[in-house]
Amino acid sequence: MSTHRRKDDPIPLSQRERDILKVLAPVVLGQRTQVEATRLLDISPRHVRRLLRRIQDGGDAAVIHGLRGRPSNRQADAHLRRRVLQEYRDHFHDFGPTLAREKLVERGLDVSLETLRRWLVEEGLWQPHQRRDTHRRRRPRRECFGELVQMDTSLHDWLESRGESMVLVNMIDDATSRVEAGFYEGETVEAHFDLLGRWLRRRGRPQALYTDRDSIFEYHSKGRGDPEGLTQFGRALQELGIELILARSPQAKGRVERFFQTAQDRWVKELRLAGVTTRQQANALARSRLMPEFNRRFTVRPVSPNDAHRRLGPEHNLTAILSLQHERVVTNDYTVRFENRIYQVGQPVYPGLRGGRVVIELRLDGTMALRFGDKYLKFEEVVAGARLGGAAPQTPRSLPHCRPTPAGEEEGRSPCEEDRPSGVQPAGGRSGCTPAEPYPPDSEADDTRKGPYRPAANHPWRRTFLTERKQDISNGG
Numbered sequence: 001m002s003t004h005r006r007k008d009d010p011i012p013l014s015q016r017e018r019d020i021l022k023v024l025a026p027v028v029l030g031q032r033t034q035v036e037a038t039r040l041l042d043i044s045p046r047h048v049r050r051l052l053r054r055i056q057d058g059g060d061a062a063v064i065h066g067l068r069g070r071p072s073n074r075q076a077d078a079h080l081r082r083r084v085l086q087e088y089r090d091h092f093h094d095f096g097p098t099l100a101r102e103k104l105v106e107r108g109l110d111v112s113l114e115t116l117r118r119w120l121v122e123e124g125l126w127q128p129h130q131r132r133d134t135h136r137r138r139r140p141r142r143e144c145f146g147e148l149v150q151m152d153t154s155l156h157d158w159l160e161s162r163g164e165s166m167v168l169v170n171m172i173d174d175a176t177s178r179v180e181a182g183f184y185e186g187e188t189v190e191a192h193f194d195l196l197g198r199w200l201r202r203r204g205r206p207q208a209l210y211t212d213r214d215s216i217f218e219y220h221s222k223g224r225g226d227p228e229g230l231t232q233f234g235r236a237l238q239e240l241g242i243e244l245i246l247a248r249s250p251q252a253k254g255r256v257e258r259f260f261q262t263a264q265d266r267w268v269k270e271l272r273l274a275g276v277t278t279r280q281q282a283n284a285l286a287r288s289r290l291m292p293e294f295n296r297r298f299t300v301r302p303v304s305p306n307d308a309h310r311r312l313g314p315e316h317n318l319t320a321i322l323s324l325q326h327e328r329v330v331t332n333d334y335t336v337r338f339e340n341r342i343y344q345v346g347q348p349v350y351p352g353l354r355g356g357r358v359v360i361e362l363r364l365d366g367t368m369a370l371r372f373g374d375k376y377l378k379f380e381e382v383v384a385g386a387r388l389g390g391a392a393p394q395t396p397r398s399l400p401h402c403r404p405t406p407a408g409e410e411e412g413r414s415p416c417e418e419d420r421p422s423g424v425q426p427a428g429g430r431s432g433c434t435p436a437e438p439y440p441p442d443s444e445a446d447d448t449r450k451g452p453y454r455p456a457a458n459h460p461w462r463r464t465f466l467t468e469r470k471q472d473i474s475n476g477g
Helices: 015-028 034-041 045-063 078-091 097-106 113-123 189-203 232-240 250-273 279-298 460-474
Strands: 149-155 167-173 179-184 208-211 243-246 324-329 335-338 341-345 357-362 368-372 375-377 379-381
Touching: 015 034, 015 045, 034 045, 078 097, 078 113, 097 113, 097 250, 149 189, 149 250, 167 189, 167 250, 179 189, 179 279, 189 232, 208 250, 232 243, 232 324, 250 279, 324 335, 335 357
Parallel strands: 149 208, 208 243
Antiparallel strands: 149 167, 167 179, 324 357, 335 341, 341 379, 357 368, 368 375
């Protein structure tokens, strides 16, 4: 009895089937008992007897299953396969099997994931990915929601050149993988402030924020990180009591990096199917469907049920904290210069304001505020070409030299009018830190040079001096 495949045998034997024939051949010849064959093949005695009858009737091919080489009775309909492949070619040509299967089910084409993957591979529409394993030490998730939140930005062609260019800024909780994301015009401090504000107003203050070493988060001096410096974002976190942790590699914040891999695959295609062409439409879709769906499907249960977020207190004015802040010095005429513009500070005047430092807040809503300590000041911009008002508070010598109009003086030539400003002289190239000087009278306005002071002939000092001099001469001095 041969255990080798015959030339006319259309179905090859597997190694298991060859092992069965090798064990049963001595049984047919009477050289081995059925009990021993049962023990060697680890099958029941009844099945051994069944195989022996098949071999005696049909030869070695009897050990082959009867359905070998025949189509499966549970295979998918050929018409369904053609429809699925045609739909994939027309609409989902660059979709992965998992996402493509979800979209096909929405269109009424229900097919299993492995069947779709096999069809795509057979048609050459999908190449299986072979991932190389890399050894890394696993960092366990934090136990509580809000204990650590990762934050990063993804620069990607999210609209596939259909509309506006934009970036995706994302925050993801380390314990639960819950995300908060938004599309912005660029990778700016204002974009990160806006997303952080949304997280804070909805959930509270997390314990720590995990970011990369971008200049938004890490202060750089001469191209290198300076741990002593503080960026606008770092200053805001310091005021909120949130710890800033800077990662040294992308793998260290792998949770947010893996989210971007998913979003760059799934969200790009969702934006395409929705016909999104603007950043406003992208944010509307992300907040209404993409983020809720991601949080519903991929959020995990934390180890601890406790929430590590802290509430915002009355001292946490997010409008002021999440703003770009700059310090300036108030000059003697109570003005502040910022970005080539001059702003006049109004009343009331607080002690130490003149010559003191104020904080200019450029807020996310486009407004500007001026703060001195914990007090906000009234101010207005000085229009270019307009004459400044006098130094405040004004001294009597800085007031205009007014006098009643003489009877014979022509009308309209009064040296004092109600609308005449009582201002000080312009700086004239000075730094603005010197004391303010009043405007000179009209008779001296054109004379910029000032000679030595000489008393008049009838000045009392001259009379006293002359009287004493004459007395000295008469006394023989």
